[in-house]
Amino acid sequence: MLGLMQEWPLLCQRIIDHAAICHPDREVVTRSVEGPIHRTNYGQIRRRALKVAQRLDRDSIVLGDRVATLAWNTWRHLEIWYGIMGIGAVCHTINPRLFPEQIAWIINHARDRVIFADITFVPLLEKLAPQLEVIERFVILTDRSNMPVTSLRGAIAYEDWIDSVDGDFAWKLFDENTAAGLCYTSGTTGNPKGVLYSHRSNVLHSLMTAQADVLGLSCNDTVLPVVPLFHANSWGLAFHAPMVGSKIVFPGAKLDGASVYELLWDEKVTFTAGVPTVWLMLQQYMESNSLRLPALRDLTIGGAAPPPAMIEAFERMGICARQGWGMTEMGPVGSIGSLKPPFADLTGAEKIAQLSSQGFSPFLVEMKITDESGEKLPHDGKAYGRLKVRGPSVAKAYYGLNDEILDKEGYFDTGDVATIDEHAYMRITDRSKDVIKSGGEWISSIEVENAAIAHPSVQEAAAIAVSHPKWGERPLLIVQLNPNMETTRADILSFLEGKIAKWWMPDDVVMDSIPHTATGKIRKSELRERYRNHLLPSASVRPATVK
Numbered sequence: 001m002l003g004l005m006q007e008w009p010l011l012c013q014r015i016i017d018h019a020a021i022c023h024p025d026r027e028v029v030t031r032s033v034e035g036p037i038h039r040t041n042y043g044q045i046r047r048r049a050l051k052v053a054q055r056l057d058r059d060s061i062v063l064g065d066r067v068a069t070l071a072w073n074t075w076r077h078l079e080i081w082y083g084i085m086g087i088g089a090v091c092h093t094i095n096p097r098l099f100p101e102q103i104a105w106i107i108n109h110a111r112d113r114v115i116f117a118d119i120t121f122v123p124l125l126e127k128l129a130p131q132l133e134v135i136e137r138f139v140i141l142t143d144r145s146n147m148p149v150t151s152l153r154g155a156i157a158y159e160d161w162i163d164s165v166d167g168d169f170a171w172k173l174f175d176e177n178t179a180a181g182l183c184y185t186s187g188t189t190g191n192p193k194g195v196l197y198s199h200r201s202n203v204l205h206s207l208m209t210a211q212a213d214v215l216g217l218s219c220n221d222t223v224l225p226v227v228p229l230f231h232a233n234s235w236g237l238a239f240h241a242p243m244v245g246s247k248i249v250f251p252g253a254k255l256d257g258a259s260v261y262e263l264l265w266d267e268k269v270t271f272t273a274g275v276p277t278v279w280l281m282l283q284q285y286m287e288s289n290s291l292r293l294p295a296l297r298d299l300t301i302g303g304a305a306p307p308p309a310m311i312e313a314f315e316r317m318g319i320c321a322r323q324g325w326g327m328t329e330m331g332p333v334g335s336i337g338s339l340k341p342p343f344a345d346l347t348g349a350e351k352i353a354q355l356s357s358q359g360f361s362p363f364l365v366e367m368k369i370t371d372e373s374g375e376k377l378p379h380d381g382k383a384y385g386r387l388k389v390r391g392p393s394v395a396k397a398y399y400g401l402n403d404e405i406l407d408k409e410g411y412f413d414t415g416d417v418a419t420i421d422e423h424a425y426m427r428i429t430d431r432s433k434d435v436i437k438s439g440g441e442w443i444s445s446i447e448v449e450n451a452a453i454a455h456p457s458v459q460e461a462a463a464i465a466v467s468h469p470k471w472g473e474r475p476l477l478i479v480q481l482n483p484n485m486e487t488t489r490a491d492i493l494s495f496l497e498g499k500i501a502k503w504w505m506p507d508d509v510v511m512d513s514i515p516h517t518a519t520g521k522i523r524k525s526e527l528r529e530r531y532r533n534h535l536l537p538s539a540s541v542r543p544a545t546v547k
């Protein structure tokens with residue numbers, strides 16, 4: 001027997017409708033790419049999103065067509081986001097930090113018909129234009145007075161483009177499983193893979209993140225998404241904030257410590273989220289200027305493991321820094337490091353240790369860890385294995401690929417290695433391809449790095465595997481020092497003593513710059529390549545090539 005409740009497809013456009021009805025005056029503030037601060041609200045965002053939809057419809061963009069954005073976090077990007085989805089087209093957010101040839105590749109792979117780009121990216125698109133096979137229209141996100149002279153065929157200023165319609169338009173209605181967004185993962189090897197979100201997965205993901213112990217925003221919050229709309233579905237914030245009526249503050253193109261601090265302070269931001277590299281800039285700026293942010297209740301760090309030293313530094317400044325873990329394939333939130341009752345009253349080092357966990361999964365995400373043969377491992381905080389997940393906002397396939405990516409129980413292998421303890425707190429020890437295997441046992445590169453970052457001279461650290469004639473692999477620690485700081489190999493090694501297991505001690509330490517991926521992760525493949533022939537002092541012969 002079926003229930004007798006209404007059929008009401010979970011469509012993304014209903015979120016902006018709701019925001020415009022219940023929170024029409026709630027502000028959306030942007031540091032515009034052109035420079036000045038811009039202010040609008042949900043009522044206007046919806047009105048202009050409808051114009052985007054109407055104009056796309058007039059340009060014969062139909063259900064399932066892909067429409068790309070190459071843009072910073074701004075109010076215009078939000079309008080386009082809802083305008084595209086509201087006619088059942090697919091909003092393909094492109095990460096501009098990818099290599100140019102990867103950008104051209106994914107535009108062609110997605111077969112994007114229209115692209116919306118910030119003025120910043122016009123020169124990049126001009127270079128790529130001869131390779132772009134299917135783009136019919138370049139819409140530049142600015143008005144006529146700021147429109148650059150460009151060789152892009154038929155390029156038009158966004159404000160002129162939407163002013164050609166009157167907004168007298170209604171969203172289209174379609175099945176909730178219709179594709180809504182497309183986001184390519186920035187793998188370090190091979191071509192990027194497209195994750196295709198549906199309207200249903202986005203709405204459910206937003207309801208999931210709205211749980212109090214997840215992001216838990218409310219209409220009284222002011223949210224600054226440092227995480228870009230083009231990184232992993234904006235961590236859901238472009239849906240969650242309007243769904244509950246939070247004020248949004250978009251940082252545009254300026255993500256340095258001073259610019260982000262200024263917005264956090266001026267707009268009395270209560271919640272913000274981004275990757276550790278951005279928070280490092282904010283931390284340094286605040287520390288060196290003795291600054292505080294009394295309104296900020298929550299700074300969520302995700303995308304890569306934040307060192308406990310960073311969490312502690314924010315804690316000292318009165319800011320609760322929590323971790324979020326997830327991935328593009330998950331919509332993307334998978335866990336949040338909120339403190340449960342046994343831990344909520346912790347203070348000092350114990351609190352930092354608990355906040356350094358990647359947290360527990362919310363309702364709608366199920367997790368397990370397995371050994372290499374797929375056997376489940378216990379949740380005892382000790383056994384570590386491959387982390388696998390399932391749920392209604394987890395991918396079941398990649399766009400345009402036929403590969404089977406789920407196991408027999410429907411779980412997706414995240415590629416991360418983790419422990420889960422008896423309280424359901426999960427800790428990532430590594431990416432499976434980054435683990436260091438010494439004498440058959442795994443060394444957690446993240447724990448070695450976290451210990452090293454606590455050293456006052458160290459800005460960032462990366463532990464990688466280097467071949468060793470006796471142990472197979474041993475850790476090499478690469479450290480990037482804080483500006484104007486000096487230290488020695490011996491000093492770092494003695495600092496690590498007692499902080500990590502003896503056999504995890506790096507066999508060597510070098511000072512070098514640390515490269516990052518387009519989504520702010522340490523590019524370990526490049527470091528492994530750089531130190532392929534590094535001779536460890538503990539190795540009596542020059543090591544063989546490391547894969």
Ligand code: AMP
Pocket residue numbers: 185186232301302303304305306323324325326327328329332358414415416428430431519
């Ligand atoms: P992306 O799809 O770019 O969001 O990357 C997802 C990957 O980033 C995950 O599989 C993890 O390896 C890594 N990641 C994300 N958040 C965290 C975190 N809090 N701690 C450690 N690794 C993380």
